[in-house]
């Protein structure tokens with residue numbers, strides 16, 4: 001693990017969709033799918049991103065352009081420097097013997113892509129609002145797609161689609177990452193079918209290694225106790241699907257954070 005940010009050159013950039021780019025850099029450390037790194041842009045900020053690709057001694061992060069930090073990252077070119085430290089947190093418990101499914105909502109697919117790399121026979125569901133938001137279509141051609149506007153694949157949400165899939169297929173494990181409301185419903189659906197579920201939570205992070213308490217979710221520090229939690233852990237976390245802590249330290253309804 002790198003504990004101080006080390007500066008590294010961006011060695012390649014791939015456009016995954018109009019709003020998402022993958023940035024590749026030299027990397028030769030082990031990691032577990034679902035773990036994250038802290039990315040530093042000097043004089044701006046530091047933010048967590050999941051490792052979405054590994055190729056020999058190169059790793060990648062896939063970034064959705066949202067606010068100031070991600071706009072600045074999207075403006076970076078091959079050869080520019082970024083700081084990275086990590087990997088941090090607890091990742092997915094990938095069970096190679098079980099029949100599994102991943103359910104990704106939008107950029108949440110970035111956390112799940114390296115799970116898929118380890119489990120070639122997995123069922124992959126990706127959902128988005130519309131077709132232009134779908135990522136990794138070339139990388140994961142076997143993906144089952146759904147969009148809220150019906151522009152590609154099943155018309156409806158990932159939860160509607162998973163309900164349909166569960167009418168004909170069953171799984172031992174479901175791994176999910178995406179908007180928290182979606183993940184909450186996926187967990188409830190899996191509970192009703194007796195399926196184990198693992199969820200990667202997104203909380204605003206500052207230190208990334210358990211010191212500041214910013215990423216609290218019902219007494220768990222998402223940066224070190226997660227970001228991946230299983231159904232048994234989530235059952236004890238009342239804030240899951242409901243409350244998050246914003247940059248100022250204020251507890252807000254999770255829907256408010258994502259709709260501002």
Ligand SMILES: Cc1cc2nc3c(=O)[nH]c(=O)nc-3n(C[C@H](O)[C@H](O)[C@H](O)COP(=O)(O)OP(=O)(O)OC[C@H]3O[C@@H](n4cnc5c(N)ncnc54)[C@H](O)[C@@H]3O)c2cc1C
Nearest residue numbers: 047048049050062063064066067068069070110202203257
């Ligand atoms: C463990 C972990 C892994 C992460 N991995 C990735 C990753 O692989 N790729 C990636 O793009 N991001 C990832 N994120 C989120 C990332 O760290 C940033 O918070 C996010 O990209 C927004 O940063 P920003 O400064 O550009 O936008 P901000 O200025 O923080 O936010 C801009 C706007 O986007 C909204 N917003 C912020 N976060 C979300 C969200 N999750 N969903 C919907 N709206 C939101 C805010 O309400 C605001 O309106 C991860 C977060 C965590 C905790």
Ligand code: FES
Nearest residue numbers: 206208212213223
């Ligand atoms: S981000 Fe500081 S404790 Fe998790």
